[in-house]
Amino acid sequence: MRHRKTVKKLGVKKNHRQAMMRNMVVSLLDHGRITTTHARAKVLKSLADKMITLGKNDTVFSRRVAGKTIQNRETLKKLFHQIAPEFADRNGGYTRIIRAGIRRGDNAALSMVELVNYEPKVAESDEKEKKSEEKKK
Amino acid sequence: MSLPKRRHSHTRGAKRRTHWKLNKPNLTNCPNCSQKKLSHHVCPHCGHYDGRRVILESKLKS
Numbered sequence: 001m002r003h004r005k006t007v008k009k010l011g012v013k014k015n016h017r018q019a020m021m022r023n024m025v026v027s028l029l030d031h032g033r034i035t036t037t038h039a040r041a042k043v044l045k046s047l048a049d050k051m052i053t054l055g056k057n058d059t060v061f062s063r064r065v066a067g068k069t070i071q072n073r074e075t076l077k078k079l080f081h082q083i084a085p086e087f088a089d090r091n092g093g094y095t096r097i098i099r100a101g102i103r104r105g106d107n108a109a110l111s112m113v114e115l116v117n118y119e120p121k122v123a124e125s126d127e128k129e130k131k132s133e134e135k136k137k
Numbered sequence: 138m139s140l141p142k143r144r145h146s147h148t149r150g151a152k153r154r155t156h157w158k159l160n161k162p163n164l165t166n167c168p169n170c171s172q173k174k175l176s177h178h179v180c181p182h183c184g185h186y187d188g189r190r191v192i193l194e195s196k197l198k199s
Contacts (some may be wrong), residue, residue, distance in 0.1 A: 098179055100179050
């Protein structure tokens with residue numbers, strides 16, 4: 001029976017799932033936003049928020065606890081020195097899920113997970129948009 | 138092995154399949170560009186969601 005077992009299995013075995021989620025947390029912290037399926041996004045959000053909470057308390061212990069999930073020294077440093085301090089005055093809810101349509105091929109619901117303070121690079125989009133507007137005229 | 142006893146007519150199969158139907162997606166108008174989009178989703182046409190630009194022009198498909 002799976003009574004009161006709350007782990008989302010995502011159709012993979014534990015080791016696979018654990019490795020996948022660890023990789024996704026690292027990618028999210030590195031890039032600020034990643035696109036994945038909606039089911040994975042919801043699990044990722046929960047895990048990533050926990051990591052940022054750990055990052056706000058810079059002790060050897062919390063570094064080691066976070067390091068179990070974030071098995072990349074550069075990313076771990078970035079979390080403790082750069083990402084977590086930015087969220088110092090926010091209590092939870094550091095990430096956001098935005099539904100982003102459907103995947104061609106398997107019709108999977110896709111979502112973007114992003115850090116709440118993530119900003120798409122504006123300069124690039126401005127240039128492209130200006131060009132496209134000129135074309136329309 | 139169990140086998141069908143009687144011939145199964147085309148009509149019979151067709152009648153069963155009358156319940157195979159597609160559902161229409163529930164579309165709403167995008168508040169930014171007023172084209173059709175899925176509700177609670179980023180607009181695939183203009184890349185806006187919740188009153189802000191979420192996807193850049195360069196990343197938008199089409």
